[in-house]
Amino acid sequence: MSAGSIPSGNQIKDPGYPTASENYLTNSKGPWTWLFTLDHKRIGVMYLIGVMTAFFAAGLLALLIRLHLFRPEGAVFTGPEANNWYNQVFTLHGAIMVFLFIIPSIPAALGNFLVPVMLGAKDVAFPRLNLSSFYLWVFGALFFVGALMASGLDTGWTFYTPYSTSTDSSVILATSGAFILGFSSIFTGLNFIVTINTMRPPGMTWFRMPLFLWATYATSIIQVLATPVLGITLLLLIAERVMHIGIFDPEFNGDPVTFQHFFWFYSHPAVYIMILPAFGVISDLISVHSHKRIFGYRFIAYSSIAIALLGFLVWGHHMFTAGMGPMTTIIFSALTFTVSVPSAIKVFNWLATMYKGSISLTTPMCFALAFIFLFTIGGLTGLHLGTLATDMHLHDTYFVVAHFHYVMVGGTLVSFLGALFHWWPKMFGKMYSEFGGRLAAVIIFLGFNLTFLPQFVLGSRGMPRRYATYDPEFQTLHQVSTAGTLLLLVGLLVALYVLVRSLIKGERAPANPWGGATLEWHCTSPPPFYNFDRPPAVGDPYDFSDIFWDTENERYVTVEPDREIAPTETPEPAHAESTN
Amino acid sequence: MSTIEAAAENAHDDHGHDHDHPSFLAHHFDTPEQQFDSGKLGIWLFLVTEILFFSGMFCAYAIFRMLRPDVFEGCSQFLNTKLGAINTGVLLFSSLTMAWSVRCSQVQQNRGLVGMLAATICCAMIFLGVKAIEYSHKWEMGLLPAGLYFYDPANPHPESHTNYLFYICLPFMILLGGVVAWLIASLVTRNTFHLKCAMPLSVAAACFFVGIGLGMVLESGDSEHGSEVAATAELETEISLIANSDDIALERLAGDAANSGAKSELNARMQQLETAGSSIVQDGEEISGAIVSVEENVMTQRKAGVFFSIYYCMTGVHAIHILVGIGFLVWLLIRAVREDFNPQYFGPVDYVGLYWHLVDLIWIYLFPLLYLIR
Numbered sequence: 011m012s013a014g015s016i017p018s019g020n021q022i023k024d025p026g027y028p029t030a031s032e033n034y035l036t037n038s039k040g041p042w043t044w045l046f047t048l049d050h051k052r053i054g055v056m057y058l059i060g061v062m063t064a065f066f067a068a069g070l071l072a073l074l075i076r077l078h079l080f081r082p083e084g085a086v087f088t089g090p091e092a093n094n095w096y097n098q099v100f101t102l103h104g105a106i107m108v109f110l111f112i113i114p115s116i117p118a119a120l121g122n123f124l125v126p127v128m129l130g131a132k133d134v135a136f137p138r139l140n141l142s143s144f145y146l147w148v149f150g151a152l153f154f155v156g157a158l159m160a161s162g163l164d165t166g167w168t169f170y171t172p173y174s175t176s177t178d179s180s181v182i183l184a185t186s187g188a189f190i191l192g193f194s195s196i197f198t199g200l201n202f203i204v205t206i207n208t209m210r211p212p213g214m215t216w217f218r219m220p221l222f223l224w225a226t227y228a229t230s231i232i233q234v235l236a237t238p239v240l241g242i243t244l245l246l247l248i249a250e251r252v253m254h255i256g257i258f259d260p261e262f263n264g265d266p267v268t269f270q271h272f273f274w275f276y277s278h279p280a281v282y283i284m285i286l287p288a289f290g291v292i293s294d295l296i297s298v299h300s301h302k303r304i305f306g307y308r309f310i311a312y313s314s315i316a317i318a319l320l321g322f323l324v325w326g327h328h329m330f331t332a333g334m335g336p337m338t339t340i341i342f343s344a345l346t347f348t349v350s351v352p353s354a355i356k357v358f359n360w361l362a363t364m365y366k367g368s369i370s371l372t373t374p375m376c377f378a379l380a381f382i383f384l385f386t387i388g389g390l391t392g393l394h395l396g397t398l399a400t401d402m403h404l405h406d407t408y409f410v411v412a413h414f415h416y417v418m419v420g421g422t423l424v425s426f427l428g429a430l431f432h433w434w435p436k437m438f439g440k441m442y443s444e445f446g447g448r449l450a451a452v453i454i455f456l457g458f459n460l461t462f463l464p465q466f467v468l469g470s471r472g473m474p475r476r477y478a479t480y481d482p483e484f485q486t487l488h489q490v491s492t493a494g495t496l497l498l499l500v501g502l503l504v505a506l507y508v509l510v511r512s513l514i515k516g517e518r519a520p521a522n523p524w525g526g527a528t529l530e531w532h533c534t535s536p537p538p539f540y541n542f543d544r545p546p547a548v549g550d551p552y553d554f555s556d557i558f559w560d561t562e563n564e565r566y567v568t569v570e571p572d573r574e575i576a577p578t579e580t581p582e583p584a585h586a587e588s589t590n
Numbered sequence: 591m592s593t594i595e596a597a598a599e600n601a602h603d604d605h606g607h608d609h610d611h612p613s614f615l616a617h618h619f620d621t622p623e624q625q626f627d628s629g630k631l632g633i634w635l636f637l638v639t640e641i642l643f644f645s646g647m648f649c650a651y652a653i654f655r656m657l658r659p660d661v662f663e664g665c666s667q668f669l670n671t672k673l674g675a676i677n678t679g680v681l682l683f684s685s686l687t688m689a690w691s692v693r694c695s696q697v698q699q700n701r702g703l704v705g706m707l708a709a710t711i712c713c714a715m716i717f718l719g720v721k722a723i724e725y726s727h728k729w730e731m732g733l734l735p736a737g738l739y740f741y742d743p744a745n746p747h748p749e750s751h752t753n754y755l756f757y758i759c760l761p762f763m764i765l766l767g768g769v770v771a772w773l774i775a776s777l778v779t780r781n782t783f784h785l786k787c788a789m790p791l792s793v794a795a796a797c798f799f800v801g802i803g804l805g806m807v808l809e810s811g812d813s814e815h816g817s818e819v820a821a822t823a824e825l826e827t828e829i830s831l832i833a834n835s836d837d838i839a840l841e842r843l844a845g846d847a848a849n850s851g852a853k854s855e856l857n858a859r860m861q862q863l864e865t866a867g868s869s870i871v872q873d874g875e876e877i878s879g880a881i882v883s884v885e886e887n888v889m890t891q892r893k894a895g896v897f898f899s900i901y902y903c904m905t906g907v908h909a910i911h912i913l914v915g916i917g918f919l920v921w922l923l924i925r926a927v928r929e930d931f932n933p934q935y936f937g938p939v940d941y942v943g944l945y946w947h948l949v950d951l952i953w954i955y956l957f958p959l960l961y962l963i964r
Contacts, residue, residue, distance in 0.1 A: 131618065132617065132618035133617075133618035134618075135618075135628040135632065136628075136632060137616075137618070196639055200632055200635045200636060200639070201632075203631070203635060204628050204631045204632045204635065205628075207628075207631055208624055208627050208628040208631060209618075209619075209624070209628070234635055234638060234639055235638065235639075235642060236642075237639070238639040238640070238642035238643035238645075238646075239642055239643070239645065239646050241643055242643050242644070242645075242646030242647060242907075243646055245907075246646065246647070246650070246903065249735075249899075249903060253734075253735040253736075253737045253738055253899070254735065254736050254737020254738070255735045255736055255737065255895075255896070255899030255900075255902075255903065256735070256736030256737070256892070256895050256896040256899050257650050257654070257896065257899060257900070257903075259736075262736035262737060262891070262892060262895060262896065263736065263892045263893065263895070263896050264736075264896070265653070265657075268650070268653060272646055272649070
């Protein structure tokens, strides 16, 4: 373990620093070497820039929503079109956040960077497919921008029929965008499944994989199995608008509830596309920053797969009030409860990992702790919504809004930030200000809770979601929520400042700043373009016994006992005469 | 791309294209086996996504067939079983030639590989030609998706202003012209490589028109038009026995189709009526006469339209997959002429083959579901 000095009589293993011609950021120059790169690390960085831009845009829309709700009659949008404006803003906030930010955030941006490095591989299995999924993401984003430029979108991110077949806003552009983004997501998932299956280095068995890889694998399964159904659903919706095929449109004998079934058959598993990678990140973060072996490795690994599979059976809980039979709703409700079991297994394992660990309260760890707190609230309130009787009361209220923001923002966004701070030194080779990072984590945690805790109360008192105006009795809580949004904004800006400043003024990062044992900490920071000279020796990803803090150079190093090098004299060929 | 090339130029040659790293092996794979296995797993996963992609439409088919079995029964009689059967045969044969071309690539029979790939493309083109006949015929009759539907049983063949068949054929004519021009150009310049590519491709492009001819012959061969009208007439009497004039329930359904409860109620009523109706017919003639007098036709926009929507969505998306498959096969054919494949590297042929078999298999399901089940 890390505390204390390096025991004498041992060899120190440290990869040192990359040269400029090895560093993947600098080994070739010019924009074209980035735009047409096949290097998974550069593609990951491009994704990172892309999803952060999308997050910024959708975050501004969220800010507009909250500012508008500062007054019961609406504070930002005025005039006769005020409500239409509000509808467009919340729709685009949801659609951009879901399709352009949360779904690709951890799997595509960080996954692209980390998966091959954690596997000790040179690249993902299909580098060209990888680049093309990035460009599909870009094209999908352009379609969304096009929808915004044309006549906006006011259907909500769910595109429910029959409204989406009759509204004048540009549903076709937005659904085409989502369709293209779906293929981006499918190809990324397919790539990761194949990479993890066929490119693990010798010695890395399934149960010696870092848990981030397990989570990525589970996520990829969902991406591959669920997203095509969204693809065909959106295609049928486009056909419905163009030719009135009468599958979803009641005007031509169609059934709008069929659309909801099709849509949620994708979009509920998609919720797990959003949260599963976060689980993987947190498993790694908790273990590394507690400097203690992860508790219950197999349970965490299996629970990821269990969540991925169970996630396909619970889509009906989004439609309890949409007119399904009583038996169906009961079955969906019961199945919904089963998903909470593997999620709870993870939370208990993380807590047990921290127990008696030596916790470094670094920035990533602060985010991880915030995640556990927020995700637990998000998960437990999910049970309220999965219960039929309470859902009848809470359906389509702010309670639902608060619940899924606790999971999506408190869960995925916070763990995305934690992962970003954790792997930032590895990605860009710079250390950031620890104080600034911790400050950002605390402000984000407070701002988030201030924003969304009041919404639970609002929802349970009957405030419906997606309304541009409300009764004056809700005003105080809405104002608290808006104030929280501003605080959250401050926290995010602090985080952004800390990260950007580190790029300019940050100290050079050592290969292993946190004391991690997974393979990415065995190559330099940032990694060379070829990742590893030769396939690295694979050990236990959570065995910290040979990692020590080097006080002199302020870094963690791997320590190996001195070994006798093989006999210096060349041995005589033992059976020279018997070899053919 | 450029990164890797730049990388290869860099100092670290020992981990770039080192020792026995053949040209077909990508830099990040260690062995040809690893590369082949990765590709194989990748294409199988892709096929899984394809199946799920189609599954949405199969679900839609199942739901609407359950809700309106009479509509599906009536409308499927408008699909020409003969043309469907010919197309099934053509696709099955193309699967044979595709499997054969995989074999050829494995044993490095390059001439055989080119021939078999060309045969597969020809079959695909014939399939599209026959499909073009089917589509254009239905469009002229107004058997279209619900929103565009204008079929009138009294006047099944209205005077058409647009020649749909011509518009479908137009891109293929341009294609044929282009390929033939390529063929002539390569003959003039005596470029053997281009000649070897252009020859099979011109034959394949011409095969589309073979398919058109085949479809025309088969369609006019028997009195297809007459039988269709007869089918309609037969259908109308049959349906008139089933349905009663429950206009109120129908209107309620029309007013609130989102209400699945009302829909299933109506459905149950119709089934009840069907049982009751048939028993009544056996009893007395005058009663059956009274029921026949109630006109109820499934060939309306709101009923048959949905069947044809599903028909066009399923066969249309399938046809798009055939087109994509043709693109891949042409790519393979050019690479085969270039002699890219060898026993260590035949992955692309294998993967496209798997894709092609899946497209074939989906048709094997579409044919009975749409054409045969009555």
